[in-house]
Structure formats: structure tokens, C-alpha cells
Amino acid sequence: MKKVFKKFNRPAVAIATFIAGMHALWALMVAIGVGQAYLDWIFPLHFIGTTFSVMSFSLLTALLLIIVAFIATYLAVLLFGVVWTLMMKKK
Secondary structure, eight states: HHHHHHHHOOOOOOOHHHHHHHHHHHHHHHTTOOHHHHHHHHHHTTTTOOOOOOOOOHHHHHHHHHHHHHHHHHHHHHHHHHHHHHOOOOO
């Protein structure tokens, strides 16, 4: 298990940082007031009717969003690493 952690730690940090950054961008969009306009534009491009409305910005919520996105992505990449390693073992 240590080998898997060592092998996949750097990719996990890199991917988690990217995903957390995307969530930070979303939080910034909400903070400057363009979040709803973005949803109103992007949903129809996916053939989705918009029934969602953007709530008011909260710094605490934004920080939690970014932290949770980072942790969840990091753990998902490590789990992928475990599954990958188990599947690639020679029998």
C-alpha cells in the first residue's frame, strides 16, 4: 500500500489541485455575480432546462467547497491507484 501511495501521491496532488482550482473559479464567478448567467448559458448547451438558482456568496462556503473538492479528488485518485495496481498485478 505504501508503494501505491508513493507512486500516486504526486498525480493525486496535481489533479486535486486542478479540480480545486476549477471550484475556486466557480466560487469567484459567484462572488462577482456572473454565476447565474453562466448556468443560464451552459445548461441549455447540454439540453438541460435550468431550475437552479445561484445563492448569495459566502466565503466560508467557498472555502469548504474548495477544500472538499481537493480532498475528494485526492482520495479518488489514490483509490484509482489502488484499483489500477491490483488490476495490473501479474498472476
